[in-house]
Amino acid sequence: MATIPIHSPVIPFLGLIPGGLSAGRMLRIKGIINQHGERCQIHIQSGAALSPRDDVTLHISIRPNEYAVVRNTIQRQVVGPEERHGGCPVRYGEPFDLLILAEGGQYKIAFNGLHFCTFAHRLPLHNARYISISGGCVIYSIVSEHDQPGATPYQPNASTSYPHSIGFVPNAPPTMAMPPPPPYTPLPTHPIGGGGGHYKDLYPPPPPPPMAGYPHHPTPYQPAVPFSVLFKEELQAKIEQIKGNKRNF
Numbered sequence: 001m002a003t004i005p006i007h008s009p010v011i012p013f014l015g016l017i018p019g020g021l022s023a024g025r026m027l028r029i030k031g032i033i034n035q036h037g038e039r040c041q042i043h044i045q046s047g048a049a050l051s052p053r054d055d056v057t058l059h060i061s062i063r064p065n066e067y068a069v070v071r072n073t074i075q076r077q078v079v080g081p082e083e084r085h086g087g088c089p090v091r092y093g094e095p096f097d098l099l100i101l102a103e104g105g106q107y108k109i110a111f112n113g114l115h116f117c118t119f120a121h122r123l124p125l126h127n128a129r130y131i132s133i134s135g136g137c138v139i140y141s142i143v144s145e146h147d148q149p150g151a152t153p154y155q156p157n158a159s160t161s162y163p164h165s166i167g168f169v170p171n172a173p174p175t176m177a178m179p180p181p182p183p184y185t186p187l188p189t190h191p192i193g194g195g196g197g198h199y200k201d202l203y204p205p206p207p208p209p210p211m212a213g214y215p216h217h218p219t220p221y222q223p224a225v226p227f228s229v230l231f232k233e234e235l236q237a238k239i240e241q242i243k244g245n246k247r248n249f
Contacts, residue, residue, distance in 0.1 A: 001048060004131065005143040012134035014048060017144060021102040021128035025146055029098040031139040036092050038136025039063045043074075044100070046127035052077050054130075057123045058100070058107055062090050062137075071109075073122045086117050095140070102128065 002015040004027075009015070021027070021044070033040055040062040047054035056074035063070065068084040089111040090096045101108040107119045133139055 005141065007141045009133070009139055009142065011137060011139060012132070013139065013142075014050065014130065014132045015142065016048075017044075017129055017131055021125060023102055023104045023125065025102050025144060027100045027131065028141070028143050028145060029100075029133070029139065030095065030141045031098075031137050032095045033062065033064060033090065033092055033135075033137045035136050037065050038092075039065075040090075040137035041133065041135040042098075043132040044128045045074075045130050045132060046123075048130055050132060053132075055123055055127060057121070057125065057128045058119060060098075060100075060109070062088065062096070062098075064088050064090050064092050069109075069111075069116070071117070071119045075123060080122060083117075083119065089114065089116060 002009065002013070004015045004017060006013075006015060017027070027044070029042065031040065042058075042060040042062075043053065043056045044058040045054045045056045053074060055076070056072075059070070059072045059074060061068075061070040061072075067088045069086065069088050069090070070082050070084045072082040073080040097112050099110040101110075102125055104125075106121060109116045109119065131142065133142070
């Protein structure tokens, strides 16, 4: 049994993936399907058994005649529900470059430098330790690569071919964001702020105008006279008036 990387393997092929797949690790398979009606069958599986086959964490069947790339799993010799949406970017007689990136929750699959689909994990990723390829295809190479954070970021539907590492970043850092705006502060005259808001220390309300009669405010009015004094003066005036009227008689 061979160990990848390997070039021009004999098909059918079974090989060990050193260390198995883990998040951030990729498999790159280059090959061609020459004969019409043929297909390329790829199994990433837990062990080396082929009949019956060990559990398959990812099965990819490239079928140009059906215009489909089928994705599936096999667990305890039971084939799961297949996924085949997306068409088939591979044509007969034209080389293809298949890239499979393992992530924590899914596989990402790309053909010829373009993102094709994702496939959610149904079986544990640590079970992906062997690769088997069969069918009417010619394989040029099978290599294992690590995603490089410093590489060109992955661009879905990019028109250019991938570099050595296309830059699949499993946990890409968030883009730089603008700082959050300051909290809303009502204006001094805004009804929400009640005429002050957070500006009360900067713009204190003006003091109320002084009322007339306060000691600190001069007024033209005479000071108030106690009631008892006023009553005595008026009474004395009445008595003097009465006395004066009697003298005149």
